[in-house]
Amino acid sequence: MHTDGFITCLWFDGQAEEAAEFYVSVFKNSSVGRISRYPEGSPGQAGAVMAVEFTANGQRFVALNGGPQFTFNEAISFQVHCSDQREIDHYWSRLVENGGEGGPCGWLKDRYGVSWQVVYDRLGEMISAPEPERAERVTRAMMSMGRLDVAALDAAYEGR
Numbered sequence: 001m002h003t004d005g006f007i008t009c010l011w012f013d014g015q016a017e018e019a020a021e022f023y024v025s026v027f028k029n030s031s032v033g034r035i036s037r038y039p040e041g042s043p044g045q046a047g048a049v050m051a052v053e054f055t056a057n058g059q060r061f062v063a064l065n066g067g068p069q070f071t072f073n074e075a076i077s078f079q080v081h082c083s084d085q086r087e088i089d090h091y092w093s094r095l096v097e098n099g100g101e102g103g104p105c106g107w108l109k110d111r112y113g114v115s116w117q118v119v120y121d122r123l124g125e126m127i128s129a130p131e132p133e134r135a136e137r138v139t140r141a142m143m144s145m146g147r148l149d150v151a152a153l154d155a156a157y158e159g160r
Helices: 018-025 085-096 123-127 132-143 150-158
Strands: 008-012 033-038 049-056 059-065 077-083 107-109 115-120
Touching: 008 018, 018 033, 018 049, 018 059, 018 085, 033 107, 077 085, 085 115, 085 150, 115 123, 123 132, 123 150, 132 150
Parallel strands: 008 059, 077 115
Antiparallel strands: 033 049, 049 059, 107 115
16 A cells, blocks of 8 residues: 555546546645546547546545536535635635535535535644633534634634
């Protein structure tokens, strides 16, 4: 087994190359790599894109044009940890553009149906604070949000 981690395979129905280009445009440290095409006699249309290797935010992926049999759901999501509101706004806006949809508590689905959590870096620390009242205030505030609001989360943590 290689020692350089895992590669995540994402199954698409004809949008693998488009999705790879989109993710590369959203995240830093990203690039599209090898593109393979269906050969004659394969299950796909000869010459059509079969798979696209790409890196997004340093993480390796393969986007596979596998067909309509499988679709994404919320059982799997990618977390994007952000240090401030500017980063949260950037990733949230980019990931929901052109057909994505926001959800509760920092969750969203992009236009391909992939689920993401755009998370404030300090959130884990805040909701597991040793002072139960702080954790409760932050959790209550977070539960009322779609896109996370850093100022409101910080205020809830501080009791303001």
